[in-house]
Amino acid sequence: EPEVTQTPSHQVTQMGQEVILRCVPISNHLYFYWYRQILGQKVEFLVSFYNNEISEKSEIFDDQFSVERPDGSNFTLKIRSTKLEDSAMYFCASGERLTDTQYFGPGTRLTVL
Amino acid sequence: QKEVEQDPGPLSVPEGAIVSLNCTYSNSAFQYFMWYRQYSRKGPELLMYTYSSGNKEDGRFTAQVDKSSKYISLFIRDSQPSDSATYLCASIPSGGYQKVTFGTGTKLQVIP
Numbered sequence: 001e002p003e004v005t006q007t008p009s010h011q012v013t014q015m016g017q018e019v020i021l022r023c024v025p026i027s028n029h030l031y032f033y034w035y036r037q038i039l040g041q042k043v044e045f046l047v048s049f050y051n052n053e054i055s056e057k058s059e060i061f062d063d064q065f066s067v068e069r070p071d072g073s074n075f076t077l078k079i080r081s082t083k084l085e086d087s088a089m090y091f092c093a094s095g096e097r098l099t100d101t102q103y104f105g106p107g108t109r110l111t112v113l
Numbered sequence: 114q115k116e117v118e119q120d121p122g123p124l125s126v127p128e129g130a131i132v133s134l135n136c137t138y139s140n141s142a143f144q145y146f147m148w149y150r151q152y153s154r155k156g157p158e159l160l161m162y163t164y165s166s167g168n169k170e171d172g173r174f175t176a177q178v179d180k181s182s183k184y185i186s187l188f189i190r191d192s193q194p195s196d197s198a199t200y201l202c203a204s205i206p207s208g209g210y211q212k213v214t215f216g217t218g219t220k221l222q223v224i225p
Contacts, residue, residue: 048211101159104156104159
């Protein structure tokens with residue numbers, strides 16, 4: 001069964017450093033998403049991406065964040081200058097159609113020291 | 114007011130029990146309703162996906178949506194220890210928006 005994959009599973013970085021989290025969505029899906037979950041809190045929407053552009057973003061997704069689909073298979077989330085409060089699980093998700101359900105990857109645990 | 118609210122639990126039941134998990138929501142625009150299961154430090158795994166009001170059954174799982182009262186339920190029959198996880202209810206509004214709004218999740222423990 002096809003699945004969303006994410007790398008790395010755990011990323012440790014120093015405050016102020018740039019990180020790139022990588023995702024490979026399900027191959028025939030057209031809609032891509034990033035969510036985050038701070039430990040003990042709910043899963044929160046960050047951004048959705050379709051047709052090579054952002055279609056919706058939350059107030060969390062400020063200028064420090066960017067997303068890119070650099071080729072036909074990868075989808076990345078970049079945090080330019082990490083803060084302590086960026087420490088969280090980051091989940092990538094993909095969906096085939098606009099109102100289709102979203103399938104989540106296993107997540108990348110980001111720890112900012 | 115939180116858009117999707119759940120009792121965080123934990124909820125402990127004996128193996129074989131019927132489990133009832135519930136959510137309320139406040140946004141009248143929500144049209145699509147999902148239940149996800151999340152094991153510790155893993156990604157949410159889709160269990161059920163329904164559109165608007167009504168019931169949907171899949172094996173031991175039944176999802177119910179009552180839009181008039183803004184109430185979402187998940188029933189698990191013959192619960193198993195492997196069902197022990199956090200259950201997240203979630204919604205998407207109509208109008209082509211893609212943002213999934215999650216509840217905080219209810220932690221379920223099924224005791225053998």
